[in-house]
Amino acid sequence: MLETWNPKLEVVWNADETAILDSAVLLTQHSEQASFVSDVLMFLYQHSGADIIMICHKTKLAGEMKILEILFKGQLFPAQATYPLQGTPCANVTRHGVRYFASGVKDRFPLDSYLRKYEIESYFGAPLMGSSDDLIGVVALQHQKTLENPYLLELLLTILSPSLEARLDRIVSQATS
Secondary structure, three states: EEEOOOOOOOOOOOOHHHHHHHHHHHHHOOOOOOOOOHHHHHHHHEEEEEEEEEEEOOOOOEEEEEEEEEOOOEEEEEEOEEEEEEOOOOHHHHHOEEEEEEOOOHHHHOOOHHHHHHHHHOOEEEEEEEOOOOOEEEEEEEEEOOOOHHHHHHHHHHHHHHHHHHHHHHHHHHHHH
């Protein structure tokens, strides 16, 4: 089921969650480090338990994304693979913003063979916007079971996204110049 967010919803965070949020803020202070994207993926893995976390950016071809880095069950892989957006949950993120599918994502997107191959059931994705406020990429967390605490995930991505966006903007600019 697709869940939407109420930005006026107030959530009370426990001490552990508050410490995680504080750590996310501290992580953003290291956005100039070469390892920042990898560090963000590891941080999200540690605090979400997602099987797969990836950061992708748009290519020059309409309807195509390129995987910048992917983390699979705790192991980082720099990836240069591209994939078509059509029929993927990432396509929904590019059109509609933050999306959370608690379960059944592989059935909801039957054209996405990747979801079936890795038996992905749950998906949380957020858009990454460029300096001119255009979509430049997506960060996606995928899991074989329901991702826990989507409200915490949303806030973590809200904290981390500006630094990721600035970094991705630079990477994309360097690649096109």
